[in-house]
Amino acid sequence: MSRDQSDYDVIVIGAGAAGLTAAVAAADTGASVLVVEADVQTGGSSRLSGGHFYAAGTSVQCEAGVTEDSADAMFEHYMTFNQWMVEPSIVRRYCDLSAPTFEWLMARGVKFPAAMLYVSGVGNVPRGHQPEGGGQAVVLALEAQLASRGIDLVLATRVEHLICDDTGSVSGIETSDGLVSCGSVVVATGGFGANANLIAEHYPDAAKAGNWGWYIGSPMAQGDGLKLGQEVGAALDGHNKGLLLTTPGFSHDLEVLLPDWLILVNPEGRRFVNETAPYTVLGGLIQRQGGTVFAIFDEAIRAAAKRTPFFNAYWVDEVLAQKADEGTIIRAESIEALAEQTEIDSKALKGTLDRYNKDCGQGGDSVFFKKTQGAPQPIETAPFYAVEVRPAIICWTGTGLRVDAEVSVLGTDDQPIPGLFAAGETVGSLHGDRYIGGGGSFGPCIVFGKLAGENAAAYAAT
Ligand SMILES: Cc1cc2nc3c(=O)[nH]c(=O)nc-3n(C[C@H](O)[C@H](O)[C@H](O)COP(=O)(O)OP(=O)(O)OC[C@H]3O[C@@H](n4cnc5c(N)ncnc54)[C@H](O)[C@@H]3O)c2cc1C
CATH class of the missing domain: 3.50.50.60 (FAD/NAD(P)-binding domain)
Structure with missing residues (x-):
């Protein structure tokens, strides 16, 4: 100087x-x-x-x-x-x-x-x-x-x-x-x-x-x-x-939102949130469940998950298939097997999915009022998938x-x-x-x- x-x-x-x-x-x-x-x-x-x-x-x-x-x-x-x-x-x-x-x-x-x-x-x-x-x-x-x-x-x-x-x-x-x-x-x-x-x-x-x-x-x-x-x-x-965004942790790509086609369940196998809740509150809601929750979806949903401007890094059909092949995503032929591998109570997970699927058949989420882009999609086609998501991307402190x-x-x-x-x-x-x-x-x-x-x-x- x-x-x-x-x-x-x-x-x-x-x-x-x-x-x-x-x-x-x-x-x-x-x-x-x-x-x-x-x-x-x-x-x-x-x-x-x-x-x-x-x-x-x-x-x-x-x-x-x-x-x-x-x-x-x-x-x-x-x-x-x-x-x-x-x-x-x-x-x-x-x-x-x-x-x-x-x-x-x-x-x-x-x-x-x-x-x-x-x-x-x-x-x-x-x-x-x-x-x-x-x-x-x-x-x-x-x-x-x-x-x-x-x-x-x-x-x-x-x-x-x-x-x-x-x-x-x-x-x-x-x-x-x-x-x-x-x-x-x-x-x-x-x-x-x-x-x-x-x-x-x-x-x-x-x-x-x-x-x-x-x-x-x-x-x-x-x-x-x-x-x-x-x-x-x-x-x-x-x-x-601070602010943490939720991610499945596959890579260091910035995606702010979760897709509306998955459901989040806590370690007890229950949904706890509208999965499309604003990013400003989603991380905190996951922290309240202990910081570790699973996103659940099925094969029909995976196959239909195409790239969009919002989702092009994590929640895309071929990325999900690749991560399942690598073992980062759990893939199972039945809900019971999925529950066993995620160590979630099988009865609770099955009940959560039954309730969600019934709602989808009746036009919408009667519990958390999640609104989806298209018709809500039930999770019922094997194989089934579970991937851990965490609030992990640091935006500011x-x-x-x-x-x-x-x-x-x-x-x-x-x-x-x-x-x-x-x-x-x-x-x-x-x-x-x-x-x-x-x-x-x-x-x-x-x-x-x-x-x-x-x-x-x-x-x-x-
Ligand atoms: C990708 C991204 C998107 C974001 N989008 C938004 C948004 O849209 N809305 C929103 O509200 N927030 C957003 N945030 C957060 C917000 O942008 C930041 O909180 C804000 O810009 C911080 O500004 P700042 O001036 O405090 O710090 P900075 O912009 O980080 O500036 C601090 C400066 O201090 C310098 N510095 C550090 N230490 C020293 C030192 N010892 N001596 C001299 N210089 C030093 C650094 O090099 C840096 O240039 C975003 C953050 C990121 C990273």
């Missing part, structure tokens, strides 16, 4: 969606800003993501005819959905700022077509705003703002430590190139999906998936922010939170630095650490046991990124 040590008001660590937003917002208040990025390019996991933004009360919703939504309604839904096991002040802040921050992002050149608005979670209000061009378009739009604001960006430089002054205020960073001082720091280093040790420590539900588990994001998601913060006394929040509603990082004494702010996936204080919906991670990155940038600049100015 070539700048003099005390040149910056604000240093932002990490140039993903949260960090870039923080940098632009801080510079907009007149602060001098340095962004330090470990990777050779900006974007982190944000660049790879869909970039969906969960927000209420936006102009895009209005354009799409959703005129009744509001921050109050979003808050109510968020809190109820999480059984009030999330911190209200943080959720409230996100809900209140979601629409104005969304409009701010659109004003910086990101397009969110009204036609792409969708119901992204559990519920019936469309709050999932999809950008044209995905997360990469958001990253590029934000990055394009840096030069005109005089924001310095240093790539390929990993921040190793935070520096505090005599008063305990965070006043700089240390990289392998040396020290740089500043008035305040925003930590925006993303999650820790790529760090197996931190997964084991902070996300046991994901660790349970063993070698089935893999992370869909950037290899730079090493959880550096947790260590940087903890070294200066920060507390962590959000143990065992939810343990991170504990913050207050101003995104000041809190110490283990629950007091703000002066000069230290955080935003994005490195923050641990927002998510409950269930993911609110598509855009529920990326949206807060922008919302709290902007707030962190503004507050860090204000702190530096004092």
Whole structure:
């Protein structure tokens, strides 16, 4: 780094969606800003993501005819959905700022077509705003703002430590190139999906998936922010939170949904869920069954399972046949034999299938109300198949630095650490046991990124 040590008001660590937003917002208040990025390019996991933004009360919703939504309604839904096991002040802040921050992002050149608005979670209000061009378009739009604001960006430089002054205020960073001082720091280093040790420590539900588990994001998601913060006394929040997608574990391909033609049974041989439940809740429901369940189908269904845009890696006729030949999928000539091989009680499994098949004959699932694309298909043609599925694909991690509603990082004494702010996936204080919906991670990155940038600049100015 070539700048003099005390040149910056604000240093932002990490140039993903949260960090870039923080940098632009801080510079907009007149602060001098340095962004330090470990990777050779900006974007982190944000660049790879869909970039969906969960927000209420936006102009895009209005354009799409959703005129009744509001921050109050979003808050109510968020809190109820999480059984009030999330911190209200943080959720409230996100809900209140979601629409104005969304409009701010659109004003910086990101397009969110009204036609792409969708119901992204559990519920019936469309709050999932999809950008044209995905997360990469958001990253590029934000990055394009840096030069005109005089924001310095240093790539390929990993921040190793935070520096505090005599008063305990965070006043700089240390990289392998040396020290740089500043008035305040925003930590925006993303999650820790790529760090197996931190997964084991902070996300046991994901660790349970063993070698089935893999992370869909950037290899730079090493959880550096947790260590940087903890070294200066920060507390962590959000143990065992995140989002896991369900997979039969054949390969490292990303398929978000399960096909509607299979049924899931727990170790007792009972169905426990609508198999087409939103991905935001399915993983958690499987965890409640102990983390291991079986998908059951038959030969007629297997033979008809052709590739579609949604299913082209796992749930395809020839892949299923190959996996059965290899022994990854259990194949049996009778339900009794299938039960024996899966160690499921035969009577229970048979009863479950009889009930399901009877429902199929009568037009639908009377127990879990699963809706299928075509007519519901009974599972009755030998051979029968069982394959274990686990919530194992890690989308984002939810343990991170504990913050207050101003995104000041809190110490283990629950007091703000002066000069230290955080935003994005490195923050641990927002998510409950269930993911609110598509855009529920990326949206807060922008919302709290902007707030962190503004507050860090204000702190530096004092
Ligand atoms: C494929 C994919 C699809 C997704 N789709 C969605 C979606 O549609 N909606 C949604 O809500 N969420 C989605 N998510 C999750 C969401 O995208 C992420 O939670 C979010 O983008 C994280 O943003 P961030 O800025 O916090 O971190 P990142 O974008 O990961 O940025 C962090 C940056 O910090 C850098 N860094 C790390 N350590 C250091 C260090 N010590 N020094 C300097 N730099 C460092 C990294 O290199 C990285 O560039 C998706 C994730 C993935 C991977």
